[in-house]
Amino acid sequence: MKPTKLILALCCLTVFSAKAQRTISAKIVDSTKQEPIPFATILIDDKTGVISNDKGEFNITINRKISNTDSLFISCLGYEQKQFAIQNFRDSIIPLRTKNIDLSEVFITNKDYTIDEILDKAKESLETNYDFGFAKRKLFYRESYYTNMLKTDVKIEESTIPEFNQAFVDSIIRSVPKNTDQHTEVLGEIYGKLKPSTPQKMDILKASRLYDKESEITFENYEKRFNEIIRKHVKRNSYFKIKSGWFGTKEEIDSSFFVDKKEEKETAEFIEKKKELEAKRKANFLNWRKGSIHNLENANFLNEDSDLNFIEKSRRYEFEMQDFAYFNNEFVYTISFKPKRSEDYEGTLYINTQDFAIVRVDYKNVKPLRKFGLLGISLNEYLKEGTIIFQKNTNNKYTLKYVDETNGQQVGIKRPLKIIEKNKHVKGRRKQNELAADLHFIVRNIEKKELIVFESTPISETEFNNFNEVPEVTPTYLPAYDPEFWKGYNIIEPNQAIKDFKIIEKTH
Incomplete structure (x- = not known):
């Protein structure tokens, strides 16, 4: 083929590829309030699609040639469904109108059910409404972890080691x-039963980890500096007495502090091997994430052992009928719940009026899930909230569609610390060095998990057994958010914190 013909062929192929793929990005808002609508369903031809994030944003890609009959369907609880021709769609803001419910449209039966009767029917229908068999779930999972150091105070009261002074400690804190x-973030397919503690297999199609790798190196440097100071001042055969508040412990000095050059090299090699083993353990990314995803899949009312099992524990809650709503083209009961006595959550159940399936749950804790303070150490698990959505699969059974869960905890340490070096082989006083300080740390952690199941396809046990995992899968390390990484893939649109993520270069 002549060069000119080759170039022409490549150009035609590029044009065809561009036409064969279309990405739509937009934000869904309430037409009256202009507020974002989270967890709206966006479908292509009423079959496959994504869900808007908590800011109403979504991004969906069609990886084929678009015809003039292709449509985009957008629906959300309590709103009228909208349909657009994909070829002509150019909007960046999509307003949805609330749907007025005409009770004459609602087909319930000849009887008006009480809340207790509705809940009883929901319990009785759990086994028949939901699919607990083998399935292949194509999904996207995102886990975000945020740490906020609210307080980091260390005041040196006494130190016989010159290098362990307030300036050194302040430099570490800074x-x-x-x-x-x-x-x-993980895009993949999981095979197995949708039941707790059942074997699962996973095929990871693409994955990334967005974090600051350099922070690990920084702490290694401080560890090296700390060891140098210890070698300089601490004597052989010493041991530490560590006191904090009323308690004290005895710690022997690691002999690796006092090795010669040959021993130091051997020790360094030994430590390096340990680090490699730890890295391999962390590199077992497949099992780590597969377990996280399967646990999240079972953190709901279908699992008797879950703290979110509002149905089996219904006697512990007060339920109140709120209204009817429109959800996925069907009418649902809207029933709020709150604890009678000591339970932890309040929220809303959405129950299909025809088959009594629970199709959505919104929940939030009303009090700390765990809270204690003892001898200057405190823990407050102050937040757990989320949304769980189910929809029907090809077996006409309900399976998990979407999960959004946020957990928050605050940890505090406020107590004195005293470290005393003692050595019984040194003449005179056993006490050699002493370090005394007051500590006050407060750390707040937020963990957010999101899971969307694009397709849940029933499979046989034979298909499950015949699938072979590829265990050595590692995620791509990203030092900054890269919008190109997931281009062409359907995922949950990232929030602003992810989009803004980048490593700030450290000054030395």
Whole structure:
């Protein structure tokens, strides 16, 4: 083929590829309030699609040639469904109108059910409404972890080691970022039963980890500096007495502090091997994420052991009928719940009026899930909230469609610390060195998990057994958010914190 013909062929192929793929990005808002609508369903030809994030944003890609009959369907709980021709769609803001419910349209039966009767029917229908068999789930999972250091005070009261002074401690504290975040994203397919503690297999199609890798190196440097100071001042055969508040412990000095050059090299090699083993353990990304995803899949009312099992524990809650709503082209009961006595959550159940399937749950804790303080150490698990959505699969059974869960905890340490070096082989006083300080740390952690199941396809046990995993899968490390990484893939649109993520270069 002549060069000119080759170039022409490549150009034609490029043009065809561009036409064969279309990405739509937009934001869904309430037409009256102009507020974002989270968790709206966006479908291509009423079959496959994505869900808008908590800001109403979505991004969907069609990886084929678009015809004039292709449509985009947008629906959300309580709103009228909208349909657009994809070829002509150019909007960046999509307003949805609330749907007025005409009770004459609602087909319930000849009887008006009480709340207790509705809940009883929902319980009785759990086994028949939901699919607990083998299935292949194509999904996208995102886990974000945010840390905020609210307080980092260390006041040196006494130190016989000159290098362990207030300036050294302050430099370490300054090096620790006050706000950090990291994000893991996985696109893949999971095979197995949708039941707790059942074997699962996973095929990871693409994955990334967005975090600051350099922070690990920083702490290694401080560890090296710390060891140098210890070698200089601490004597052989010493041991530490560590006191904090009323308690004390005895710690022997690691002999690796006092090795010669040959031993130091051997020790360094030994430590390096340990680090490699730890890295391999962390590199077992497949099992780590497969377990996280399967646990999230079972953190709902279908699992008797889940703290979100509002149905089996219904006697512990007060339920109130709110209204009817329109959800996925069907009418649902809207029933709010709150704890009678000691339960932890309040929220809303959405129950299909025809088959009594629970199709959505919104929940939030009403009090700390765990809270204690003892001898200057405190823990407050102050937040757990989320949304769970189910929809029907090809078996006409309900399977998990979407999960959004946020957990928050705050940890505090406020107590004195005293470290005393003692050595019984040194003449005179056993006490050699002493370090006394007051500590006050407060750390707040937020963990957010999101899961969308694009397709849930029933499979046989034989298909499950015949699938072979590829265990050595590692995610792509991203030092900054890269909009090109997921281009052409359907995922949950990232929030602003992820889009803004980048490593700030450290000054030395």
